[in-house]
Amino acid sequence: MAEMGSKGVTAGKIASNVQKKLTRAQEKVLQKLGKADETKDEQFEQCVQNFNKQLNEGTRLQKDLRTYLASVKAMHEASRKLNECLQEVYEPDWPGRDEANKIAENNDLLWMDYHQKLVDQALLTMDTYLGQFPDIKSRIAKRGRKLVDYDSARHHYESLQVAKKKDEVKIAKPVSLLEKAAPQWCQGKLQAHLVAQTNLLRNQAEEELIKAQKVFEEMNVDLQEELPSLWNSRVGFYVNTFQSIAGLEENFHKEMSKLNQNLHDVLVSLEKQHGSNTFMVKAQPRCWDLPPAGSLLFCLHSDNASAKGNKSPSPPPDSSPAATPEIRVNHDPEPASAATPGAALPKSPSQNSLPAVVVETFSAAVNGTVEGGNGTVRLDLPPGFMFKVQAQHDYTATDTDELQLKAGDVVLVIPFQNPEEQDEGWLMGVKESDWNQHKDLEKCRGVFPENFTERVQ
Known part of the structure; x- marks a missing residue:
């Protein structure tokens, strides 16, 4: 019996819920068709819009914070x-090995501490902050349903009030066949029954209206207070969250800087004890630049290298005066013997140990041409040429207006057509090889980062 009664209650509750859904759906249709008015609250609707915006912002912040934490973990x-690689290559007999290992351990602990504090002080706070939104969102949706119930009950009660006069007419003048067929003494009882039934329906409708209004207003009042408060709380939450992240990151980098300095000191100590084995980075070889008009042009040739030299050639191993040729830029008139085209230089005892030196005297340049004893050498330079630079590193162009550089490339620097277009740290120029081949600025010029090059003296 109890089980049957329980099933009956469950079936009745299901039927009631189905009826509510049908009534709400009917009410919404009538409102959309304009056949029933809808209760509006613009202030509350604004609060709901702010709530949805706040929820979206918080969800995005939570997602980006998780991405940040994943990046910290990857780093x-x-x-x-x-650090493991450093420990493997650091040989046992090298000084500072224990210190380097300790630094690596502290480095690992610092990363772990930084990640954990970010989780505790930022991510968990973020999760707690967002944890209040689902309940409020559910209550907003429930308030919307209760508002429809309230509107439906109000419309039903109003329709009964409108039909009151029609019922009074029916009571005064019998219209049903039953009333007409009933004896005179029975018609009074039927009229009384009709009045009682009408009053009962009206009373029930009024009770439903009062009940629906009470439920709706209770929920509405609570949300009207909570939503603005939640909206205003976002400022303090954002401030605290980003202050925590910034503070943790600042402290992390301070401690990491100390560890890096300690490691640097250990490696400096290692370098001092093994200074003779220091690895030297050699510059890329390149052709010497053509000197100004009126000077001497030297081209050094070795037995096993092409006619190229470094920007600042290293002196030979023998540092004696005899092994170091003196390269002199001559701006004064030379003696007749030295100015004679094709004249040989006097031999010195050191010439046998030096590369062959070819010397040619040039006169002043005229109209971009330098006239020499045996012919002319073109010194055609791009308009506005200012100075030369040499690429010290490879640079990969990332745009069509940039130069692609390889270490050792010589670039002729020219001014920007529009000085306002020049960005700090960038120069305009044309690679010397491209200019000698094409003589076309429109085709060859481009911008490049100055810090990838070094000025040629």
């Missing part, structure tokens, strides 16, 4: 592997 792993 931790990369740093750990790099």
Whole structure:
């Protein structure tokens, strides 16, 4: 019996819920068709819009914070592997090995501490902040349903009030067949029954209206207070969250800087004890630049290298005066013997140990041409040429107006057509090889980062 009663209650509740859904759906249709008015609250609707915006912003912040934490974890792993590599290559007999290992351990602990504090002080706070939104969102949706119930009950009660006069007419003048067929003494009872039934329906409708209004207003009042408060709380939450992240990151970098300095000191100590084995980075070889008109042009040729030299050639191993040729830029008139085209230089005892030196005297340049004893050498330079630079590193162009550089490339620097277009740290120029081949600025010029080059004296 109890089970049957329980099933009956459940079936009745299901039927009631189905009826509510049908009534709400009917009410919404009538409102959309304009056959029933809808209760509006513009202030509350604005609060709902702010709530949705706040929820979207918080959800995005949570997502980006998780991405940030994932990046920190990835950097931790990369740093750990790099330190493991250092520990493997650091031989046992090298000084500072124990210090380097200790620094690596502290580095690992620092990364772990930084990640954990970000989780505790930022991510968990973020999760707590967003944890209040689902309940409020559910209550907003429920308030919307209760508002439809309230409107439906109000419309039903109003329709009964409108039909009151029609019922009074029916009571005064019998219209049903039953009333007409009933004896005179029975018609009074039927009229009384009709009045009682009408009053009962009206009373029930009024009770439903009062109940629906009470439920709606209770929810509405609570949300009217909570939503503005939640909206205003976002400022303090954002401030605290980003202050925590900034503070943790600042402290992390301070401590990491100390560890890096300690590692640097250990490696300096290692370098001092093994200074003779220091690895030297050699510059890329290149052709010497053509000197100004009126000077001497030297081209050094070795037995096993092409006619190229470094920007600042290293002196030979023998540093004696006899092994170091003196390269002199001559701006004064030379003696007749030295100015004679094709004249040979006097031999010195050191000439046998030096590369062959070919010397040719040039006169002043005229109209971009330098006239020499045996012919002319073109010194055609691009309009506005200012100075030369040499690329010290490879640079990959990232745009069509940039130069692609290889270490050792010589670039002729020219001014920007529009000085306002020049960005700090960038120069305009044309590679010397491209200019000698094409003589076309429109085709060859481009911008390049100055810090990838070094000025040629």
